[in-house]
Amino acid sequence: MSNPVEKVPAEGRRAFLKEAAAGVVGGCCLLVPAGAGLVAWLDPLSQPSGGGGWVRVAALSALPADGAPRRVTVVSERRDGWTREPEVPLGAIYLRRTGERSVQALHSVCPHAGCFVDYRPEPRSFFCPCHDSTFAVDGSINDPGSPSPRAMDGLEVELKGDEVWVRFVQFRTGIKEKVAVS
Ligand code: FES
Incomplete structure (x- = not known):
């Protein structure tokens, strides 16, 4: 009798995990500068005012x-x-x-x-x-x-x-x- 849940081969699982990890790292790389830009835009008081320059x-x-x-x-x-x-x-x-x-x-x-x-x-x-x-x-x-x-x-x-x-x-x-x- 065959198993109703087909097993995914180990190689396939590894490839999937690699791609998922690469996607998460890539997403973080994009989010960090975007977040910093958003904070600076939302808080202009944190930017230089002209004094002190x-x-x-x-x-x-x-x-x-x-x-x-x-x-x-x-x-x-x-x-x-x-x-x-x-x-x-x-x-x-x-x-x-x-x-x-x-x-x-x-x-x-x-x-x-x-x-x-x-x-x-x-x-x-x-x-x-x-x-x-x-x-x-x-x-x-x-x-x-x-x-x-x-x-x-x-x-x-x-x-x-x-x-x-x-x-x-x-x-x-x-x-x-x-x-x-x-
Ligand atoms: S402000 Fe007092 S001596 Fe200059």
Whole structure:
């Protein structure tokens, strides 16, 4: 008497399992990037907002050769949720030529409580009008009794030909440590 359930040969079963496993692996390979893209699309706040990125801020040839700081407005794209604004002022910095092809960038926000720091050509120094902090031309603290807990915040600079690029970051005020907040 023959068995009513026909047995599938062992080779056939192996081939079937191999194909099924390949299908599962292939499906996962497609699903992972698709899922990541979907998460990024659904959560635009997780994407860069324009702050904290590299911004072209000036022409090197436009900076005074004598090392006097020049105040520059940082303008870049800003993203807010799904809204994208192309040319938005993000803040201001001081640029100072320190050599033929070297530039120092200092944030214009006072590390004490966030007022804007002015530059005074005479004497060559920075001055915060809110609580009288003074800084040397390189941003270091001038007066040991200064209310500012740290020197002016330096920013990363990169030169590309005649273009000056700065990695624009905001920092927490009122503390000794330099802590980026965006
Ligand atoms: S905010 Fe600059 S000294 Fe206070």
